[in-house]
Amino acid sequence: MDGVINVFKNTGMTSFDVVRVIKKTLGEKKVGHTGTLDPEASGVLPICVGKATKIIDYIMDSDKVYEVEFKLGIKTTTYDLEGEIIEEKDPSSLINSEISKAIFSFEREYSQVPPMYSALKQNGVRLYELARQGIEVERQGRLISIYKIEDVEINNPYIKMKVTCSKGTYIRSLCFDIGEILGVGAAMTKLKRSKTSKFTEEEAINISDITLDNIKDYIISIDDALDNYEKLVVSNNFSKLLINGVKVFDKRLTKDKIEIGRLYRVYDENSKFIGLGKGDQKGFKIEKLLIN
Incomplete structure (x- = not known):
């Protein structure tokens, strides 16, 4: 069986947990995901099966859409609520227009520094492995693009928004950077990926609903999976x-x-x-x- 399954990952499971479920259900060894979602994030996670594992990089090398919530006035080691709180400030004096201006100032290409708690490697070691040892290293910024920010809801200290961005964007870092510009810090509280490449949340099957009987109904052929080309x-x-x-x-x-x-x-x-x-x-x- 060769093709791509548009899976919706639930919170509380890793991307590799999703891969294991598909492997077990299909009895297929060649299975891979197309871009890690943090355990506490949910959303679209296309899974490549069989010969379709050859196109993982091409699906990953595409634009993404995220729906995110973050909280102003708090900094954590992980840039989300999973980490240790390292700083707190009162953001109540910020007015909505000031917050909005800071948010939309990132609607551009910019050099984004990835969080220490990420799977990126430095000198062959994953950053999160160093972070767990209490080691923080200088990270090189990576050029990413925030194409569009929309559906912004400001309910200080909580902010919700929808972000369309390039491959390699860390939404946690975007939230952190917005907090830095506002001078109060920020941490991501919720994250959902609603689209990656041609794969949308509306057309995805929830990982908990997949069975041997229905999984074949959701297999997308290799060339159809690439029809954005x-x-x-x-x-x-x-x-x-x-x-x-x-x-x-x-x-x-x-x-x-x-x-x-x-x-x-x-x-x-x-x-x-x-x-x-x-x-x-x-x-x-x-x-x-x-x-x-």
Whole structure:
């Protein structure tokens, strides 16, 4: 069984717990998730099964939508309520327009410093492992994009909002950074991922509802899971060369227009899915072969 299952993860379980449930239900060894959700977070967690594990990176490399709540006036070691409180301030003097201005100032590209309690590695060691030993190290900021912030509800000290962002964004860090600008600190209190790539909460199946009888109804084919990439049809005269790893530089390759540097879902003229391909000045080549 090869494909992707759009799973909704509940709070109180890890992303690997979800993978274990799918493995056990299907009796399948090759199963992987497409981007860790913290145990206390809920939301969309696409699970790749069988040959679909080859496209995990391509699903992860996509925009996300989160619904978050955070509390002003509190700082913790983890940037959420799971950590130890290290500072408290009274945010009651802040007016809504001031809070709103700080929130929307992050609707841009910025260098975000990840929290110490994260799975990122530094010198081969995960940051959370160092944090648990009481060790804090300097972290390099990572360029991320906050494309859109909407549905902001201010009920000081609690704030709710919806965030559309790039891959690699830590919402906990965003909440922390907003608290820093306001000078009172902030900690995330609730988090739900409502969308990642093409996968939405509305179309997901809750992990607690999955059974052997219904799981096959939720398997999405590999090429359908990648339909956020534009389709490209290549001539059958060249498809074999592409499958064999050859870079093709020939105007007869396709009737479609190819944009240099853009990734495409590639099909032959018989509608057979070949894989993901990309073109440059020297020709077009398959980047990830996915043909059955």
